[in-house]
Amino acid sequence: MAAPREGDTRSGDSESRAQAGAPERLREALQRVLGSRRNANSVFDILEGLEAEQEDEILAAARTCGTLFCTLLQRGDLFIGQLPEEEEGLSADCSADVKYKIWMRHRYQSGIDQLLSLMVHESEQVQEAALCTLMRFVEAEGKWPLVKYEEDEHYTFPQELLKSLVVNLLQVESDTSFLLSRFQEYLQYADLRYYVMAYAAEHIPNVMQSSKGDLLPVYQQNAFDLLSSLHMPSEQSQLSNFLVKQQKKHEAWKAARLKEHRRVFERLWLAFLKHKLSTNLYKKVLVILHESILPHMSKPTLMIDFLTAAYEIGGAISLLALNGLFYLIHHHNLEYPDFYQKLYSLLEPCVLHVKYRARFFHLLDLFLSSSHLPAYLVAAFSKRLSRLALTAPPQALLMLTPFICNLIRRHPSCKPLVHRSRDTEDISTDPYIMDEKDLTKCRAMESSLWELQTLQNHYHPDVAKAAAVINKALSSQETDLSTLFDLSVPELFEKEPKKRARSAPLEFDPPLGLLGRKSKLVTQHWTLE
Numbered sequence: 001m002a003a004p005r006e007g008d009t010r011s012g013d014s015e016s017r018a019q020a021g022a023p024e025r026l027r028e029a030l031q032r033v034l035g036s037r038r039n040a041n042s043v044f045d046i047l048e049g050l051e052a053e054q055e056d057e058i059l060a061a062a063r064t065c066g067t068l069f070c071t072l073l074q075r076g077d078l079f080i081g082q083l084p085e086e087e088e089g090l091s092a093d094c095s096a097d098v099k100y101k102i103w104m105r106h107r108y109q110s111g112i113d114q115l116l117s118l119m120v121h122e123s124e125q126v127q128e129a130a131l132c133t134l135m136r137f138v139e140a141e142g143k144w145p146l147v148k149y150e151e152d153e154h155y156t157f158p159q160e161l162l163k164s165l166v167v168n169l170l171q172v173e174s175d176t177s178f179l180l181s182r183f184q185e186y187l188q189y190a191d192l193r194y195y196v197m198a199y200a201a202e203h204i205p206n207v208m209q210s211s212k213g214d215l216l217p218v219y220q221q222n223a224f225d226l227l228s229s230l231h232m233p234s235e236q237s238q239l240s241n242f243l244v245k246q247q248k249k250h251e252a253w254k255a256a257r258l259k260e261h262r263r264v265f266e267r268l269w270l271a272f273l274k275h276k277l278s279t280n281l282y283k284k285v286l287v288i289l290h291e292s293i294l295p296h297m298s299k300p301t302l303m304i305d306f307l308t309a310a311y312e313i314g315g316a317i318s319l320l321a322l323n324g325l326f327y328l329i330h331h332h333n334l335e336y337p338d339f340y341q342k343l344y345s346l347l348e349p350c351v352l353h354v355k356y357r358a359r360f361f362h363l364l365d366l367f368l369s370s371s372h373l374p375a376y377l378v379a380a381f382s383k384r385l386s387r388l389a390l391t392a393p394p395q396a397l398l399m400l401t402p403f404i405c406n407l408i409r410r411h412p413s414c415k416p417l418v419h420r421s422r423d424t425e426d427i428s429t430d431p432y433i434m435d436e437k438d439l440t441k442c443r444a445m446e447s448s449l450w451e452l453q454t455l456q457n458h459y460h461p462d463v464a465k466a467a468a469v470i471n472k473a474l475s476s477q478e479t480d481l482s483t484l485f486d487l488s489v490p491e492l493f494e495k496e497p498k499k500r501a502r503s504a505p506l507e508f509d510p511p512l513g514l515l516g517r518k519s520k521l522v523t524q525h526w527t528l529e
Helices: 015-021 022-035 037-049 056-074 087-091 096-118 125-144 159-169 177-188 190-210 217-228 260-273 281-297 300-313 314-332 341-345 357-367 377-388 394-410 450-457 461-471 489-498
Strands: none
Touching: 015 260, 022 056, 037 056, 037 096, 056 096, 056 125, 087 096, 087 314, 096 125, 096 159, 125 159, 125 177, 125 341, 159 177, 177 190, 177 217, 190 217, 190 260, 217 260, 217 281, 217 450, 260 281, 281 300, 281 314, 300 314, 314 341, 314 357, 341 357, 341 377, 357 394, 377 450, 394 450, 394 461, 394 489, 461 489
């Protein structure tokens, strides 16, 4: 049988096809191609549909293309092995069957190239259809490989196709967040996730190095969206869902071993974080670092340099870096020089207004929970927090006041701060030096927490009541702060109507008499109290 060529006359009545709808034409073309090899040229009707202007026609062509080539893969009608050039293959001395398979394999490659280009189409529906069709090809090639394997090789996976797909997901100038969110459902397959990580770990350094140190905001955001969607298993037994089922030696396959997953996961994140990031992306990484990245790395200590550099930046980035540092300190015995001094310097007025306030104070409470901390250090933190309380909003004060009291409860040696009275109302006589960065020289132990006494005159009654706790001996029972870290202004407003007033005095001072004077004439008839 002579192999079909692009210039051959296509079968079917062209006039009737033009009058029929696009889905019907494509359905007929599919039936002709699958029905007889003589109608192989009808594949061009399907591929041309991928270049149509109408969205509905493109979607129908993508579905038809998926059905066609998946069926041909199952039948074995595509050439297997290193694909020769089309002209070379068709002119070679081989059977008509081989020539047909070579020709159809080139049409298959053309369809893949067109679908890859559609992944950046202006229509999200077209993008999704192209992605899903390509993933059908990945699954089909996994079952019916197009690559010849030696007898001692038992691991089949369509790596080249998946690699091209990953490259098109990581566009340099086009936002692919929609596609990446759709692609996330395929990452549940352990083998596919492993190879995606491996290809991304190669692609990201190449692209970033070509930028010569410049930021690539769109590309880096796409890369982060892909990396953050990788949900790693924590145990070997969780690696049970595979897209491609291997025949032999499954336990020796890298994609089936948790150790290899962690190794490539670590290499991927290190490759991404090696390059300069925007401030916004920096924050996004730090938010998920302690939960989604560090626990799944082979050597989490490799992130020490990144975290310490982030901790030195200051502001919100330093606050977010605390989570990662805490993980390394707690689980990997990280020793950070002058850690508490840096933590002390983060206590600025802005820390009470950032959206990460709850997270920061939760960690601060953990870092100051040890009973082995020196008294001067706890006193310095207590005094600095008290000074910040003078300008803090009510919702923050309702957390700060019991926070400070808890510190005093844990460290009885700091109780003189509460009971020491000031002889003068002049603030300048306070020995505490707030601008001093050295905790041993700030003279906090010589001062007192007069700021809490000042808060007893606060306009918000709950704040005044919380500050009045220091007028009596502090109980040994610490206050539960878990419900106070996230306290917000709307919550304060919601609580007020629910309160039940015990008494409602009509006047502040009891009256002594009528019109302010005690009259005998009035007292003969009324008793004023």
